[in-house]
Amino acid sequence: MTTTIPQADWKVDPADVSRYRELAAMAEQITAEMEAIKAKWRVLAPGKYGPVSVTPQKRFSSELALDWVTANAPQLLPAIQETVISRAKAKEILPPAVYASLSVAYGEPRVSVK
Numbered sequence: 001m002t003t004t005i006p007q008a009d010w011k012v013d014p015a016d017v018s019r020y021r022e023l024a025a026m027a028e029q030i031t032a033e034m035e036a037i038k039a040k041w042r043v044l045a046p047g048k049y050g051p052v053s054v055t056p057q058k059r060f061s062s063e064l065a066l067d068w069v070t071a072n073a074p075q076l077l078p079a080i081q082e083t084v085i086s087r088a089k090a091k092e093i094l095p096p097a098v099y100a101s102l103s104v105a106y107g108e109p110r111v112s113v114k
Contacts, residue, residue: 044054069077091099 041049041052041054046054046056048054065080066077069080090102094102
């Protein structure tokens with residue numbers, strides 16, 4: 001867990017900012033090269049090629065599940081359905097201060113450098 005420094009004591013070393021930007025540029029180049037290599041592998045049929053595995057990404061489809069359960073096992077529908085509060089609708093409908101008060105911090109603070 002990080003300790004928050006009071007804003008009056010904030011100091012950002014310009015050398016850290018410069019080095020961060022250098023590293024970010026290198027990271028972008030490395031990421032681009034890695035993605036180019038992965039693009040070559042994505043055309044392979046799913047399988048294991050030595051240390052490389054090609055696996056289709058799949059995500060459960062609620063729409064397909066609803067269609068299948070409705071057609072094949074409608075008695076299971078109540079057991080697999082749930083009602084949830086929509087973040088997007090809450091943000092749209094609730095007053096901004098209320099919405100903000102219902103948002104909780106998690107993980108480490110996000111840092112961005114421009």
